[in-house]
Amino acid sequence: MKNEAKYENKIVLSNVGNIDPTNINDYIETRGYEAAKKIVSNEYTPLNVIDIIKNSGLRGRGGAGFPTGAKWEFTAKEKADKKFIVCNADEGEPGTFKDRLILEGDPHRILEGMIIAGYAVGAQKGFIYIRGEYSTAIERITNAIKDAYEKHYLGNSILGSSFNFDIEIKKGAGSYVCGEETSLIESIEGKRGNPRIKPPYPGQKGLWNYPTVVNNVETIANVAPILLNGADWFKSFGTEKSPGTKIFTLIGNVKNPGVVELPFGITLREIIFGFGGGISNDRKLKAIHLGGASGAVYDGSILDVPLDYDALKEKEGMLGSGAVLVMDEETDMRKYLKNVLEFFKHESCGQCVPCRIGTARLCEMADDIIEKGGKEVNIEYMKHLTDVMFKSSLCPLGQSVIMPVKSIFKYFNNEF
Amino acid sequence: MKIDTILSKYEPKSENLIQILHDIQDHTEGNYLKEEDLEKVADYLKIPKSRVNGVVEFYSMFSKKPRGKYVIRLCKSPPCFVKGAFNMLDELKSQLEIDVNETTKDGLFTIETTSCLGVCDEAPVMSINNKIYGKLDSAKIKKIIENYRKGKSEI
Amino acid sequence: MNKMVKITIDGKTIDAEEGANLLQVARDNGFDIPGLCYYDKVSPTGACRLCLVKIKEQKGLIPSCTVKVSEGLNVTAFDEELEDVRRTIVELLISEHKLGCMTCDTASECALEDLAYRYNVTVDNLPFPVKTKYESIDDSSPVLAYDPNKCIVCGRCVKACYEIQGKGIIDFIGRGIETKIAPDLGVDWKNSACDGCGECIQACPVGALFEIPSVGKARKWEVEKIETICPYCGVGCRIEVEKKDNEIVRINGVDDGPANNGRLCVKGRFGYEYEMSNKRLRTPLIKENGKFREASWDEALTLTARKFSEIKKNYGGNSIAGLSSARCTNEENYIFQKFMRAVIGTNNVDHCARLCHASTVAGLARAFGSGAMTNSIRELEFADCILVTGSNTTETHPVIATYIKNAVLNHGAKLIVADPRKIDLVKYATLWLRQKNGTDVAWLNGIMNVILNENLHDKEFIKNRTEGFDEFRMVVENYTPERVEKITGVPKEKIIEAARIYGTAKNASIVFSMGITQHTTGTDNVLSTANLALLTGNVGKLYSGVNPLRGQNNVQGACDLGALPNVYSGYQKVTDPDIKKKFEEKWKVALDDKVGLSVVEMMNEAHKGNVKAMYIMGENPMVSDPNLNHVEEALKNLDFLVVQDIFLTETAQLADVVFPAYSSFEKSGTFTNTERRIQLLNPVLKAPEGAKEDWEIVQELALKMGYEMQYNNQSDIMEEIADVTPIYGGIHFYRLGKDGLQWPCKDENDPGTLFLHKGKFSRGLGHFSPVDYIPPAELPDKEYPYILSTGRILYHYHTGTMSRKVSVLNEYEPGPYAEISPELAAKLNLKDGEEVRITSRRGAIVTKARITARVAPDSVFIPFHFAEAAANRLTNDALDPIAKIPELKVAACKVEKM
């Protein structure tokens, strides 16, 4: 029995499950495209839109929590012949499937958010980069785009205005690192997904070196509601520094795994034991891997920390994508460590030395821990290596290996 | 579909490479990319063959080797791992009598592993071609495979 | 040059150019920051992460190789943390790298080895066990091998292949720890399109890519390195030769080589084996009773001097003719023509430039006043439109082709290719015009017709800098795109598009070669290219001009130095009384003022018995000249033939006396490359005992014939050249250094000339010539229904004297063949590799068919390098009336399956 009603505050998921995602009119009936229409018909200047988003305090839901308004403003100020909006629907972070639910359940919400973003920064073209494995989502979005074109919500002079905006889908083909924004840009350009060096940031030089805003699906899904209801309404949810809600995906050894949208400030205890109904098979909680593979792994001591983007900084972790992977007492943390490292090794793009070789050596050392026991392996060196990878890797993939590794060694020291 | 028909759907711009590769692979018996087709793609997009190859090699959904009619991709990322994915892998291997990245003699099944498929609340999960199967256990796997052998993808 | 700014590195203030690469600047100032993926010739990658530094007020560690210098940067290059990170990265690299230093040819020059030493990293002191598995080496290519176990995945080769050579043969494969590199679709190297230029090897900082021919020849520290100029084509690449015990071990491009920037082609890098061949001539030979016997120098020289003197006495100096050599130095060419003119007393001196660019010299001299490339090679990279016609540049001038590809790939230039064959450059072209062979005047006129119609011509330039426009215009007006389409087979839309691209470009450069020149209308063709440049004002400025690519390494120089029947050195006319007087005074002898015989005319006169003796220095007309059967008869008809060469060539075999000469690896002297750059050679190896330098042989012959000639070395000769040759007036060996000098270089203070005709043409005003289309001399008919054209290929050079003695080049291309279209093959029921007989009115050869869509359906192409199936047995010796160049590019032939 899920305790959904008690906890949920739906902004992003309000339509999901409640409307027919294949019917544009269903979306329109929930005040769909109203915000976009208002905006592109010049009721708001681009600057107004950016101001509203800035005021709302919306932060990127792709993991890093970067303020969305600031990102848009940055790109809006760039002078260029072309600009692009990219919706990051690559969702490869293990344990995360929130974006898929939005894409499948409320596709027009994404299109509307992108139109608004395009208007705000001066872009006339948007791409939705969806991971190739999400076939249903791809289908839904493809149809939604078709319907939107038919209604002149996309294309030239959309929604009865003089604003032009096109959206195209690009499919990924199986690569986690392509969720990283510069790698994603390379992939849209039809290349290997090797991340680029930053700076320059996509906001200055993104797709084909034109200024490009890359936003996560969930971020974009917040845009239309904010413009309809105002920044203050949005700020009434969540915490001061992280307003609004967050979708959490609760998985692993819990009674009721699933997805839940909750305001920031919620605790893991409420999520796991409230919404999730506690540990399955009535076992004891052992570990929580928070924020996807690249987040930190904690023991029960984290349960009562109110969650937002800044709360975990001192705990050397992150909220990331909002994945909450729960492990019970039976879990072998040495094997778990190895599994996480295998993931990174498999998904490293391979261009920079610390990550390419570092992930491989870490896997081998984790193997040795399993085979020969922790004493045989230079665990201090493993920590040192993740430190070096953190400092020297080219992109956040290699940089983030430090979080799971160090936290596992820290909280589950007795197993090594 | 013939390769030329596929190519003609796309503008000859290198940004379409990945989309074209998907399309060709989806329409090739054996779920893979043939050398001669890749050459045509390079010609069509006016890019070096090595660039096409580099892309094919980078993305895990592409294969240069023929695969079974049904490509089974079992997720082995942490959420599925926690829920016993590797037991499911053993199950698959023993039921199909092949190892990972191998194809059954009858050409029906290939086993692959994959990173997270984004259906973690149903872990452990696998996909067969485009379809997702979650909450796997030995019995369920057996049934799915039986059904596929009989030509049914529903369970 | 950009603004200078001040930056600080580890507390030291440094002046640097704004925008410069921070890592480079640091290194140039003595901060030896490590870094393996940084390669100054390609765009920065920033992936090895060794060059990380700290920059004040910037977050984290930053790869200095990706930072552009700006005012006030405050950089920490070395501190404990940075060095700790670097050491760990080196540890990781060493753990992935097969340590084969004991047998690695790169050892001691390996960048990773240096770092391991610097950070004291060995496999034994790594803090983790090494479990790396080894993969097999790909050594299937004739010239290079790839050892994935040594590869550090820095990507320098990938970028070198694409960004420098414009080929893109190599890219990454796999990802993560499995990442490696592979050619094409991941095939064996042998089966890839790799043409063996070796740019990737030169870029590899470790020993992962290496030269097969060098394996086991020498450790790096045993070799001596000497810089000189490549012995093959007219690009004039500067090379660094590594040698051990008088053997060449390896050749690399010199990074600051002015023409090549370190680039080379497969011949330049790997084509040196002939040099050490045991077939080199080591002693003079005299033919007796049809057989050669060895002779002493004195005997051979005395015999030759006596014979020449007798023939001169009996029949006059004009009964002797000489062929000088585009393979010999400027000094030797000067001495040779001086010998013919001053000692023999004839202007019958020519060389094989006649067969390639006589029409260029004639045409451009008429239009501009000077018959050479107007621009420099490297300017091509920065042209925004390049029109390449009649030049299969990637094969004939491979390094020049790289700049054309750079222009397209790295700078977005538009390339127009006009060629009957689908040459490699078509891949890079915005537009390809496939004209019928020999219709060049027509399509060029067509383009100019459109330019005039659409008002794209440069009125200002035409008014101020040219003459003859109105007359020219009248002719061009007849060449409407519709009419041109009928003549040339090029659709009119393409003519129009080409006109718009060329006509609207800011800097347009025309590049041509023998496809334009080797026609009975060769001079007309060249004049047409000049017209096009004049019409749009695309000449006389940086990046735009008319650029004939000269073939052999010193063909430009041989022309410059007067190895031509009508001019002394520096294109000074033999018919000009003042010039004649100047040379008579200098050479202290009476000179002839009649223009001498050109190559083909010499052969004709020898055939008739009017030319009795010939002196051939370093040329092989028995393979290179048109209508070979006729040439053979002519040479056999001579009373006396002297050949001087490094090998017993097909021509030398017909000689009465053969002199063994030095190769260009063995002497000093200068070559002038196709961009008019005079460059200094350095002797690298000791010549075979018994051989002499060409100039020495000529000098000794002169002395024996009673003419005073006393040069001590080639530098002496250059002093005389400078004295009598205005365009070489400022050339002295001591001035040449690494960059050489480009003529015109009038005096000691003249820095030379990057591009010609700035502000004023050599002849004053640029001259428009009205040129009408005239069909080729021989067109296909019922009996000979196909068009035959000949040319060069990448792997061989000229008559193959050198390149065919190089085993790796033979591995790429072992022998003769004919390119035949799939259409023609189908008609003849012919399979690839089967034998065909190709016949023209002048002869027949049997060769292998290579079926390829490169040639047009009704055409056949044969490379001319192969004596055993010499294309020139078929070619037509009909001549361009002005330049006397034969029509090697069009003949009629028939093809039969054997």
Ligand SMILES: Cc1cc2nc3c(=O)[nH]c(=O)nc-3n(C[C@H](O)[C@H](O)[C@H](O)COP(=O)(O)O)c2cc1C
């Ligand atoms: C390895 C890696 C994978 C990532 N994957 C995703 C992803 O799947 N979806 C996503 O939205 N952001 C992902 N990101 C974050 C993006 O780089 C980027 O920050 C985000 O798309 C920005 O959108 P936001 O500002 O709306 O959060 C990933 C980052 C890294 C380093």
Ligand code: SF4
């Ligand atoms: S950190 Fe890893 S994924 Fe990121 S660039 Fe380096 S190798 Fe690629």
Ligand code: FES
């Ligand atoms: S040299 Fe800068 S990262 Fe490799």
